[in-house]
Structure formats: C-alpha cells, structure tokens
Amino acid sequence: MPELPEVETVRRGLEPAMTGQTITHAAVNRPDLRWPFPPRMAERLTGAKVIALRRRSKYILADLSTGESLLMHLGMSGRILISGVLQGDFHHDHPAPAKHDHVVLTMGNGARITFNDARRFGAMDLLDTGLGDAHPLLASIGPEPFGNGFNESYLTQRLKNRATPIKSALLDQQTVAGLGNIYVCEVLYRAGLHPARKVGDLPATIVAGLVPLIRDVLAEAIEAGGSSLRDYRQADGELGYFQHRFRVYGREGEPCTTPECTADIQRIVQSGRSSFFCPQCQR
C-alpha cells in the first residue's frame, strides 16, 4: 500500500510509542508474511529495547539493543495500529484481536503495536544492525530522494541511453527510492510528461527539473501525512494510510485541474499498472 510518504508517516507515528521502550512480549501469529519470518523471531524480539526507528525507502528499521534491527515492509495492505498508550491527547484501549493481525508487540510503556496485513505482501526480518544496506532487500535500492546522491548528474546518467518509459523508470526503486504508482503519476503531471515518454530523448532541462519536483511532491505528502497523523491518532490510532488530494491519480474521466485546461484525465495501463495523466498537459 504505502509509498515513501506513508511509510515515513508510520515511522513518525511509531516513534513516541516505541523509541526507548523495551519489547516485553512479541506475539507472532503465523510463520510468514511474503517470506518466512527469521528463526525464533519472537524470542529475539522479546526483551530488546528499541534504540532508534529509521526508514530506508519504504522499509522501516527498528534498531534494537541486541545488536539486531527489525526490518518491516507494509507491502500493499499493511497497517499498524497503536493502542494502550497516550498519543497526543488520546488514549486508545486495546482493540479485540482482528483478522490478519499477524504480529503484535507489547512495549514496556503499555503500548501495543499491531501489524495487520490482509494481502500479506508485507515483510519482516531481523538483521545485524551493522549490516546496514547489505540486506538483500535493501542492497539494490537507489538513492534516497532527499539525499545528496539524488541529483541532476546522477539522474541524467541513470536515464541515459535507455528505452524505458519515464513511468517505469521512476517506479524502478533502483532509480530513486520510495516512489510508487501514485506519486509517480503526480510527479509526471507536474513535470508535464506523458507517462509513456521514453527517457532516452528527454531534454536535459526536463531531467534536471525532475529532481526538485520529486522532492516537492514527496515533501508535501509527508507534510499532509503529519497532519493526518494527528487526525488518525484522534480517530483510531491506525497508521499506514492517509487521504491526500491527488491531481491525477484515481481521477479518470474527471476534468484536469490545470487552469484553462479543458481535457479530462485519462487512464492507461503500462506493464500491468494504471497510469493517470492529462493528455493536454502531459506530452
């Protein structure tokens, strides 16, 4: 489900409930999500103190006092519920166990962290904290969009001499970490680029412009997530999904919101995924 902004919002939501707290109990209700859990996961988590919560691309990493880090991915439908602890002004009682509550962590402060994932495209693993990005799931991921490594010269080099449509190139986690289907659509709308446009013949100025555009789109969504985080805490303590106003995503047949533009948003399918765009504004 979530792309970088949603994952960052989840990370921030977990921070007050988990950071500095000890995991007093870990209930692992099934042996796997997308892949098998690591051996003895519950035992390796129990008694560990959470030193820090980090994010790399769409992964959340909880560094533990044991020298290991818990890696979490929400897949398409993963959600995390916080209960039993004060969040802002609100205290959420522990909910009844629900279908697809796969892993439940109890923290020393009384907080309960429930990982729920209907489709089970999510993942959890334990790795040595010192391994860093050497973990197989992290090893081939490209630069963080807000990092120094993501810049004009890098992106130019990366897109040079390739026949891929720009939609696929930006969806590729090796190009830049954290973009998913929604935010790629939004970036291309802002850039005025048709999703099927080949990356090989993009003018240098367009490529250069993509760097700040990607950062803007993601930063605005994180900002929106921050405000909806407050709403969610008040609503039900659930993290992982927030409503956001999109300019093209999910708006097939609706009028384009660009001033003066009279076209309707279209949807095409590219390598099995929906792309939403304005045929007038995006070329």
Place this chain on the structure above:
DNA sequence: CTTTTTACCTGGCGGC
C-alpha cells in the same frame, strides 16, 4: 544486459 510479464494474497466494489 534490459524490459516485460508473472506470481504472491485477500478483499472491496460494481454489474448482473
């Protein structure tokens, strides 16, 4: 090597 397709899973929605 690059690019496209497939597969993994469940649930919600619209149409009939």
Place this chain on the structure above:
DNA sequence: TGCCGCCAGGTAAAAA
C-alpha cells in the same frame, strides 16, 4: 443475497 470479474498504493523472480 450471491456469483463474477476486475481492481488495488509492491516487488522479486521468471521470462522474453
């Protein structure tokens, strides 16, 4: 109410 097909924000592995 039920059945059916379609759709879903990810990504690794297989195929082309």
